[in-house]
Amino acid sequence: MSKTYIPARLRQEVATDAQFRCGYCHTTQHISGQLLVIDHLIPEACGGLTVRENLWLACRLCNEFKGTRTEAIDPLTNDSVPLFNPRTQSWEVHFTWSEDGTEIIGLTAIGRATVEALKMNNDVIVAARSLWVQAGLHPPVD
Numbered sequence: 001m002s003k004t005y006i007p008a009r010l011r012q013e014v015a016t017d018a019q020f021r022c023g024y025c026h027t028t029q030h031i032s033g034q035l036l037v038i039d040h041l042i043p044e045a046c047g048g049l050t051v052r053e054n055l056w057l058a059c060r061l062c063n064e065f066k067g068t069r070t071e072a073i074d075p076l077t078n079d080s081v082p083l084f085n086p087r088t089q090s091w092e093v094h095f096t097w098s099e100d101g102t103e104i105i106g107l108t109a110i111g112r113a114t115v116e117a118l119k120m121n122n123d124v125i126v127a128a129r130s131l132w133v134q135a136g137l138h139p140p141v142d
């Protein structure tokens with residue numbers, strides 16, 4: 001989570017860019033009932049600036065598991081690869097939903113590494129997604 005003050009206007013611009021959903025797991029603010037946080041794509045600890053181009057929305061879980069990381073290990077190849085960048089990369093290229101809509105499947109090295117590093121299929125979120133699927137609210141459609 002950001003340590004730098006982020007003006008309300010910039011926060012709103014980033015939220016609009018991100019369609020009010022987590023750039024990683026696509027959990028939406030209105031379904032989760034949780035305020036999403038501003039994620040520094042390049043972490044502040046690594047010199048990332050608090051400018052629109054370096055900001056996106058993330059849920060608290062993805063943001064916490066991401067921490068100051070910029071890379072992670074692809075579990076298939078054991079190669080270190082960059083984490084997914086929701087501002088510059090297409091979610092659909094790197095991820096897809098499992099058939100039942102409760103789990104995110106990484107399609108690329110970046111996708112697989114990001115799913116693993118951010119624990120995007122943790123028990124808590126998978127249980128919530130299961131309820132959202134039953135309610136016809138998930139997976140999100142663009």
Ligand SMILES: [Zn+2]
Nearest residue numbers: 022025059062
């Ligand atoms: Zn998330």
